[in-house]
Amino acid sequence: MKVIVTVKRVIDYNVKVRVKADGSDVDLNNVKMAMNPFCEIAVEEAIRLKESGTATEVIAVSVGPKACQEQLRTALALGADRAIHIETEEQLESLNVAKLLAKVIEQEQPGVVILGKQAIDTDNNQTGQMLSALTGMAQGTFASKIDIQGDKAIVIREVDGGLQTVELAMPIIATTDLRLNEPRYASLPNIMKAKRKPLEVKTAEELGVTIKAHTKLLCVGAPAERKAGIKVADVAELVDKLKNEAKVI
Amino acid sequence: MSILVIAEHDNDSVKNSTLNTVTAALAIADDVTVLVAGSNCQSAAQSAAKITGVSKVLVADNPVYANQLAENMRALIVELAAGKTHLLAPATTSGKNIMPGVAALLDVGQISEIIKVESADVFERPVYAGNAVAKVQSLDAIKVITVRTTAFEEAGETGRASIEEVSAVCDEAKSKFIGEEVAVSERPELTSAKIVISGGRGMGNGENFGLLEAVADKLGAAVGASRAAVDAGFVSNDMQVGQTGKIVAPDLYIAVGISGAIQHLAGMKDSKVIVAINKDEEAPIFSIADYGLVADLFEAVPELEASL
Ligand SMILES: Cc1cc2nc3c(=O)[nH]c(=O)nc-3n(C[C@H](O)[C@H](O)[C@H](O)COP(=O)(O)OP(=O)(O)OC[C@H]3O[C@@H](n4cnc5c(N)ncnc54)[C@H](O)[C@@H]3O)c2cc1C
Numbered sequence: 001m002k003v004i005v006t007v008k009r010v011i012d013y014n015v016k017v018r019v020k021a022d023g024s025d026v027d028l029n030n031v032k033m034a035m036n037p038f039c040e041i042a043v044e045e046a047i048r049l050k051e052s053g054t055a056t057e058v059i060a061v062s063v064g065p066k067a068c069q070e071q072l073r074t075a076l077a078l079g080a081d082r083a084i085h086i087e088t089e090e091q092l093e094s095l096n097v098a099k100l101l102a103k104v105i106e107q108e109q110p111g112v113v114i115l116g117k118q119a120i121d122t123d124n125n126q127t128g129q130m131l132s133a134l135t136g137m138a139q140g141t142f143a144s145k146i147d148i149q150g151d152k153a154i155v156i157r158e159v160d161g162g163l164q165t166v167e168l169a170m171p172i173i174a175t176t177d178l179r180l181n182e183p184r185y186a187s188l189p190n191i192m193k194a195k196r197k198p199l200e201v202k203t204a205e206e207l208g209v210t211i212k213a214h215t216k217l218l219c220v221g222a223p224a225e226r227k228a229g230i231k232v233a234d235v236a237e238l239v240d241k242l243k244n245e246a247k248v249i
Numbered sequence: 250m251s252i253l254v255i256a257e258h259d260n261d262s263v264k265n266s267t268l269n270t271v272t273a274a275l276a277i278a279d280d281v282t283v284l285v286a287g288s289n290c291q292s293a294a295q296s297a298a299k300i301t302g303v304s305k306v307l308v309a310d311n312p313v314y315a316n317q318l319a320e321n322m323r324a325l326i327v328e329l330a331a332g333k334t335h336l337l338a339p340a341t342t343s344g345k346n347i348m349p350g351v352a353a354l355l356d357v358g359q360i361s362e363i364i365k366v367e368s369a370d371v372f373e374r375p376v377y378a379g380n381a382v383a384k385v386q387s388l389d390a391i392k393v394i395t396v397r398t399t400a401f402e403e404a405g406e407t408g409r410a411s412i413e414e415v416s417a418v419c420d421e422a423k424s425k426f427i428g429e430e431v432a433v434s435e436r437p438e439l440t441s442a443k444i445v446i447s448g449g450r451g452m453g454n455g456e457n458f459g460l461l462e463a464v465a466d467k468l469g470a471a472v473g474a475s476r477a478a479v480d481a482g483f484v485s486n487d488m489q490v491g492q493t494g495k496i497v498a499p500d501l502y503i504a505v506g507i508s509g510a511i512q513h514l515a516g517m518k519d520s521k522v523i524v525a526i527n528k529d530e531e532a533p534i535f536s537i538a539d540y541g542l543v544a545d546l547f548e549a550v551p552e553l554e555a556s557l
Pocket of ligand 1: 013038449492508509526529
């Protein structure tokens with residue numbers, strides 16, 4: 001069984017992004033970029049499926065500009081067997097990404113596709129669900145456990161009320177939540193080895209997907225800033241302030 | 250314009266998140282229909298009919314919708330989308346699970362977690378953990394949208410909408426509900442509580458959350474947590490507040506033993522009043538707190554409880 005895992009190149013999670021002065025977008029110039037943390041969890045899960053003998057091959061896929069080959073190399077260093085880069089210069093919306101991924105799925109016929117539940121840049125939380133709808137594959141979002149049992153998978157999902165367990169007919173699309181696993185780090189020898197692993201570049205045209213805009217970004221602004229208030233000396237002062245100044249208790 | 254709101258409910262009554270979503274819908278247009286899809290959900294449909302401003306309730310009452318599995322729900326919603334200009338759901342785990350698939354089947358985009366309706370096709374939404382706000386225009390004929398509930402008031406419950414049965418049975422037979430582990434609590438729901446007290450890694454263990462619960466019980470508050478506290482197994486995942494957990498905006502948010510990482514701030518910085526209790530006076534949480542108390546939480550929290 002093949003496993004496809006998707007990786008997105010995003011701003012490093014430690015970096016606080018700034019809005020450009022002209023309000024056209026956020027400023028990503030000279031900003032540290034990295035693999036989306038939820039994709040790291042997805043890669044880890046895919047590799048574990050291979051290590052446990054459930055999967056035979058792990059294919060990492062990324063959609064975006066040339067630079068995202070860096071994140072694909074990271075996935076290869078972590079243990080993916082080969083990579084597919086779908087090169088586009090523009091930032092694609094989720095539905096376009098899902099359509100491209102659906103084509104890769106059609107060609108590769110994986111048993112499991114694992115995506116991050118959201119990318120920490122756009123915070124959309126859409127692509128996995130869209131991919132499930134486009135391919136007709138069952139969907140297990142926000143997974144904190146994925147257990148493949150032959151022709152079915154048991155997925156435990158993190159939901160607002162707690163945890164939900166679903167049984168999905170294979171093949172499946174899963175999206176990762178934070179508690180699915182703890183991603184490993186790539187070792188130096190594996191980083192070197194990853195340079196020689198196959199990385200195939202494709203384009204949307206080659207895959208027969210027409211990219212279409214569904215939204216137009218009008219402007220990007222900074223959120224309302226909160227200022228630091230005061231320090232209170234002790235609990236008594238805190239309670240007094242909350243009662244008599246803020247009037248919230 | 251005609252809007253369909255997908256209700257979140259427990260078959261008995263609609264959840265508060267549905268009320269916030271209706272308010273967002275009414276900011277777009279007057280013609281708002283609510284879909285209640287579930288199993289034995291007639292009483293939820295009745296509660297939806299009472300929401301102020303709703304003109305019609307569609308009820309799809311069938312075992313295939315029992316747990317609102319995404320595959321069946323999206324097929325149903327797509328059937329009901331004809332003639333609609335907007336499909337709205339709360340940006341809860343349920344809405345997030347269902348709506349993108351609806352958008353994909355309709356070949357349109359989704360606009361996630363809107364916080365403001367500017368016009369029928371222009372919306373604002375936070376991006377980059379809330380460090381930027383994007384104003385986006387939808388170019389699609391049908392707009393699929395999820396709504397950040399804390400950004401919209403709850404609609405009232407003075408309505409008398411008509412209820413119409415939907416007979417469509419969409420069973421994709423792809424997934425099966427096996428069970429759930431739901432945290433039961435007498436306290437208010439985290440996302441709609443007026444007061445929230447949250448604990449972080451500084452709490453040390455799960456047992457110590459009892460200190461926060463004692464305060465919560467005196468204040469009628471909900472208890473939340475940082476990711477670190479959830480990852481460490483102190484408390485369950487449904488308590489996580491933040492960019493990738495729950496978004497809260499209560500009148501009062503008390504952060505205890507939480508450093509204030511951007512991912513945590515993304516989930517609570519719209520609270521009216523923020524209190525931080527932390528022993529490290531350099532902790533970033535103090536930079537957004539209205540009232541900061543530099544103290545050991547194991548002394549301060551019991552003292553706080555005693556003085557309430
Ligand atoms: C993809 C991704 C998503 C994330 N999503 C979220 C999210 O949704 N929500 C979230 O919260 N985090 C999230 N995080 C994690 C976030 O980056 C931080 O790691 C996390 O919020 C830290 O939690 P904390 O403040 O409890 O722990 P720490 O940062 O370790 O802070 C503990 C604090 O407790 C204080 N303390 C310790 N002992 C005491 C004491 N006795 N008395 C008083 N104070 C004490 C310390 O001074 C310190 O400030 C995410 C991270 C990533 C990468």
